[in-house]
Amino acid sequence: MIRLTALTIFTIASLFGCGPERYSWNQRMTVMVETPDGIVTGSSVIEVNATYCPDGCGLARDSIGSFNYRGEAVAVEVLPGQWLFALIGAPGELIYxxxxxxxxxxxxxxxxxxxxxxxxxxxxxxLTGGLRPRLVxxxxxxxxxxxxxxDADKLAATFGEDVRLVEVTLDVTREDATLGRVPSVLS
Known part of the structure; x- marks a missing residue:
């Protein structure tokens, strides 16, 4: 009985304060495209929520338990009526x-x-190379x-000569998640 009580106390003590930690931030993705008429850009803000389980809380190593996102793709009108979309993908680890x-x-x-x-x-x-978002x-x-x-490296093949991707950037912001822009473009 004493052994069981000591084990229970030890277990409770080792778990005290041990639980998932949550981190959240908003990040803006901006896509810049060069066209025959000049530079065009589009951006979207994505809310990222990460749940992290630290070492010693029942897992062998610390790990992100999950990432959850709220937001939408970046929409850029490259030419009149011709749109490029940068999909969200899994943006939680991109900055790192x-x-x-x-x-x-x-x-x-x-x-x-x-x-x-x-x-x-x-x-x-x-964001360069394989870190760039999928484009459609x-x-x-x-x-x-x-x-x-x-193809991010061959925008001219889709949109015509003199169209190229200049850059894709990501920055942390206090702006709210972007919601509703893509549906308005698609309707």
């Missing part, structure tokens, strides 16, 4: 992957440590089935 140097040597596997710091990141972070367009904006993938 694009600029791990901003996190003072924290390892990628220590997600809880760097997730805690993301809300304090200042300035835009450029519609052959006919009124027909959802006409969606087509767009």
């Amino acid at each position: 992957h694009a600029r791990p140097d901003l996190f003072g040597g924290i390892r990628r596997s220590d997600r809880g440590q760097w997730a805690r710091l993301i809300p304090n990141v200042t300035g835009a972070v450029e 367009t519609f052959a006919d904006i009124a027909v959802p089935a006409s969606v087509e993938a767009v």
Whole structure:
């Protein structure tokens, strides 16, 4: 009986204060495209909520239990009536992957440590190569089935000569999540 009571007390004590930690931030993705008529941009704000389970709370290693997102794709009118959409994908880790140097040597596997710091990141972070979002367009904006993938390095193949992706950036913001822009473009 004494052994069971001691084990119960030890278990409760080891779990005290041990539970998932939650971090949230809003991040704006901006897509800049060069066209024959000049630079056009579009942006969207995505709310990111991360649930983190620290070491010693029942898991072998610290880990992000989940990421949840609220927001929508970036819509850019590249040419009159021709739209480029940058899909949300999984944006929770993009800032870390694009600029791990901003996190003072924290390892990628220590997600809880760097997730805690993301809300304090200042300035835009450029997304290059495989970190860029998936891009799509519609052959006919009124027909959802006409969606087509767009190669980020070959926008001219889809939109015509002299159209190219300049950059995709991500920055932490206090702005609210963008909701309703994409449906208005598609209708």
